[in-house]
Amino acid sequence: MTNPSPAGATAKSLGFPRNAWYAAAWDHEVTAKSILARSIAGRSLALYRTESGRPVALADACWHRLAPLSMGKLVGADEVQCPYHGLRYNSAGRCTFMPAQQTINPSAVVRSYPIEQRHRFVWVWTGDPMHADPALIPDMFQMDSPEWAGDGRTIAVDTDYTLVLDNLMDLTHEEFVHSSSIGQDELSESDFTVTHDDRTVTVTRWMLDIDPPPFWRKNMRDKFPDFEGRVDRWQIIEFQAPSTIRIDVGVAKAGTGAPEGDRSQGVNGFVMNTITPETDRSAHYFWAFMRDYRLESQLITTQLREAVHGVFGEDEAMLAAQQRGIDAHPDHEFYNLNIDAGGMWMRRLIQRMIDAEQLAATVVR
Amino acid sequence: MTGNQITWQRGIVTASTRAADGIARIVVQAEHGVREAPGSHVDVRIGPDAVRSYSIVETDGASVTLGVRLSPTSRGGSAFMHALTPGAAIDITAPLQDFPLRIGARRYVLLAGGIGITAIAGMARTLARLGADYTLVYVGRTRAAMAFLPELTALHGGRLRLHVDDEGTGLDVAALIADADPESELYMCGPIRLMDAVRRGWLAAQLPLPNLRYETFGNSGWFDTEEFTVRVPRLGIETTVRTGDSLLEALERAGAEVMSDCRKGECGLCTVGIVDLHGALDHRDVFFSDAQKARAHMLCACVSRVVRDRADACPGVLTLDLP
Ligand code: FES
Ligand code: FES
Ligand SMILES: [Fe+2]
Numbered sequence: 001m002t003n004p005s006p007a008g009a010t011a012k013s014l015g016f017p018r019n020a021w022y023a024a025a026w027d028h029e030v031t032a033k034s035i036l037a038r039s040i041a042g043r044s045l046a047l048y049r050t051e052s053g054r055p056v057a058l059a060d061a062c063w064h065r066l067a068p069l070s071m072g073k074l075v076g077a078d079e080v081q082c083p084y085h086g087l088r089y090n091s092a093g094r095c096t097f098m099p100a101q102q103t104i105n106p107s108a109v110v111r112s113y114p115i116e117q118r119h120r121f122v123w124v125w126t127g128d129p130m131h132a133d134p135a136l137i138p139d140m141f142q143m144d145s146p147e148w149a150g151d152g153r154t155i156a157v158d159t160d161y162t163l164v165l166d167n168l169m170d171l172t173h174e175e176f177v178h179s180s181s182i183g184q185d186e187l188s189e190s191d192f193t194v195t196h197d198d199r200t201v202t203v204t205r206w207m208l209d210i211d212p213p214p215f216w217r218k219n220m221r222d223k224f225p226d227f228e229g230r231v232d233r234w235q236i237i238e239f240q241a242p243s244t245i246r247i248d249v250g251v252a253k254a255g256t257g258a259p260e261g262d263r264s265q266g267v268n269g270f271v272m273n274t275i276t277p278e279t280d281r282s283a284h285y286f287w288a289f290m291r292d293y294r295l296e297s298q299l300i301t302t303q304l305r306e307a308v309h310g311v312f313g314e315d316e317a318m319l320a321a322q323q324r325g326i327d328a329h330p331d332h333e334f335y336n337l338n339i340d341a342g343g344m345w346m347r348r349l350i351q352r353m354i355d356a357e358q359l360a361a362t363v364v365r
Numbered sequence: 366m367t368g369n370q371i372t373w374q375r376g377i378v379t380a381s382t383r384a385a386d387g388i389a390r391i392v393v394q395a396e397h398g399v400r401e402a403p404g405s406h407v408d409v410r411i412g413p414d415a416v417r418s419y420s421i422v423e424t425d426g427a428s429v430t431l432g433v434r435l436s437p438t439s440r441g442g443s444a445f446m447h448a449l450t451p452g453a454a455i456d457i458t459a460p461l462q463d464f465p466l467r468i469g470a471r472r473y474v475l476l477a478g479g480i481g482i483t484a485i486a487g488m489a490r491t492l493a494r495l496g497a498d499y500t501l502v503y504v505g506r507t508r509a510a511m512a513f514l515p516e517l518t519a520l521h522g523g524r525l526r527l528h529v530d531d532e533g534t535g536l537d538v539a540a541l542i543a544d545a546d547p548e549s550e551l552y553m554c555g556p557i558r559l560m561d562a563v564r565r566g567w568l569a570a571q572l573p574l575p576n577l578r579y580e581t582f583g584n585s586g587w588f589d590t591e592e593f594t595v596r597v598p599r600l601g602i603e604t605t606v607r608t609g610d611s612l613l614e615a616l617e618r619a620g621a622e623v624m625s626d627c628r629k630g631e632c633g634l635c636t637v638g639i640v641d642l643h644g645a646l647d648h649r650d651v652f653f654s655d656a657q658k659a660r661a662h663m664l665c666a667c668v669s670r671v672v673r674d675r676a677d678a679c680p681g682v683l684t685l686d687l688p
Contacts, residue, residue: 092467094575102654105631106579107463114469129468130495 019127152288478555644681
């Protein structure tokens with residue numbers, strides 16, 4: 001029953017595992033005032049918060065006639081009322097009220113999804129609830145650690161989520177796509193290493209004694225106002241299956257020991273990315289840029305958020321163009337280059353998750 | 366949890382053995398394989414227009430195991446099922462889910478009465494696998510009539526509580542409810558008397574009603590099933606409801622058009638108005654509240670019946686007003 005893994009050329013779309021925690025929303029988007037409709041991994045969900053602040057994810061279709069519960073309203077401590085005929089459901093998805101009858105049909109229920117709030121996101125488990133272990137939520141601790149400051153946004157992407165992951169796993173594209181901000185020749189000239197385990201892939205690249213590109217020169221001057229000169233630059237991309245990528249980025253004054261671990265003479269940022277498939281060819285791309293210096297400066301937080309937003313706009317345009325290329329050439333598979341090693345490992349780990357799920361669906365339970 | 370799309374497929378019976386007195390364990394290999402969520406059932410076609418639901422006791426991905434009790438007043442379903450022998454081909458649906466188990470409750474009480482164990486066993490297995498806090502309460506008249514006892518004992522050990530009427534260890538409903546708290550979810554399947562008693566106790570204890578989940582196949586009543594007469598003067602109908610028929614089926618056969626859907630006393634679509642009654646009503650539905658049942662203005666034709674008047678012992682006669 002399992003799909004044979006693609007050999008040689010790479011399938012453009014892998015599909016997505018269901019047994020995974022996906023970021024469904026920023027924490028502030030889910031409120032006790034209104035119901036948020038959002039499709040996550042092909043499931044349409046109604047997201048809201050109980051009076052006590054707990055997030056809830058219910059299937060966004062009433063048991064009765066499938067009207068979207070997200071068009072209804074919040075009632076009582078934790079209930080939603082269907083906008084059509086007024087059936088009510090509690091946070092476990094159990095019907096608590098039926099119009100014009102004194103009892104409740106015992107089978108009236110909508111699916112309620114495992115949900116957790118962590119790292120400023122609300123995470124939803126879209127697969128078998130029996131496997132929804134919160135320990136599997138991707139580690140993005142920088143999002144709400146007191147040692148880090150920053151902010152981010154959401155991009156609505158009209159491509160398969162794996163194209164976004166590909167984009168982030170190989171940063172040589174910075175030289176070509178982001179030439180005015182973070183791109184520089186040394187990116188495609190320097191070597192990189194790829195390591196992996198069962199759930200993560202790490203791509204590491206160091207560029208020593210180079211001129212900083214504009215974005216990094218500005219950051220250095222935020223911390224060291226008189227900074228001039230050359231830097232050692234790093235990019236450590238860490239993928240956590242199925243769709244979270246943290247990128248440890250930064251520069252330090254050249255020759256001050258950053259490659260050996262002393263980053264005190266530099267600036268460090270983490271590009272936090274978690275990409276949630278919405279449908280087969282659209283995704284919610286949640287990102288943030290977190291830094292470990294000048295934590296008090298809201299100005300820098302805002303400037304960095306806007307700068308990175310500009311950079312990601314360039315990626316967005318490229319992804320949309322790539323999707324047009326894919327649509328126009330449906331029979332062409334992807335070819336791979338040496339620079340795709342990280343992305344290929346990423347794809348292999350996702351494929352394993354999908355295979356394991358399909359196997360579990362057919363095997364003795 | 367699977368979707369609830371009804372898709373029919375071919376099934377081949379691979380085994381039919383005795384699970385307890387009057388209960389057959391029937392294993393059906395499904396053409397397209399099955400992925401079952403706890404609390405699912407399959408529908409089986411038992412005749413040109415007749416379909417019955419049977420809970421899935423377990424599945425191995427390719428076949429489903431059903432437990433079927435031969436009802437003394439079988440309306441055809443259990444007799445059909447009990448006559449199946451290995452190699453027989455039947456039409457079954459993919460698993461359907463009307464009785465979903467919610468993962469994540471603080472505490473669970475699973476209550477099975479008699480053949481109701483077929484709906485509960487899969488839930489119990491799931492909770493055992495999850496390491497959840499659960500108690501499995503299994504009530505029966507005699508041990509010999511209780512199916513799957515060895516397997517349940519092996520799997521659930523100290524979490525299994527057996528109550529056997531003829532051994533004097535019958536269930537004390539009040540004690541069961543006293544053990545529950547607002548964070549407990551109780552799932553039950555069994556005879557209507559047992560379920561009604563639990564429902565009343567649950568309400569009286571002011572436990573949250575949505576935490577009480579039950580499945581009824583509408584096949585048991587407060588009284589034994591008897592033949593009775595039904596009249597619909599407006600349509601010129603007078604017919605006998607035999608023990609193997611439901612009132613709804615008798616009315617349909619006599620040419621009355623009655624709307625229905627669930628045919629297990631849940632949806633209330635088949636409700637009809639009572640004009641006159643000789644005998645006693647045996648409401649077997651869960652649609653009407655106790656107060657509505659006591660008023661006896663209406664009944665659910667798919668499951669409810671009439672029994673003879675205790676005083677004069679004359680067979681029941683029900684006169685209905687059909688729109
Ligand atoms: S569709 Fe929701 S109450 Fe009817
Ligand atoms: S048909 Fe649903 S209650 Fe009778
Ligand atoms: Fe980029």
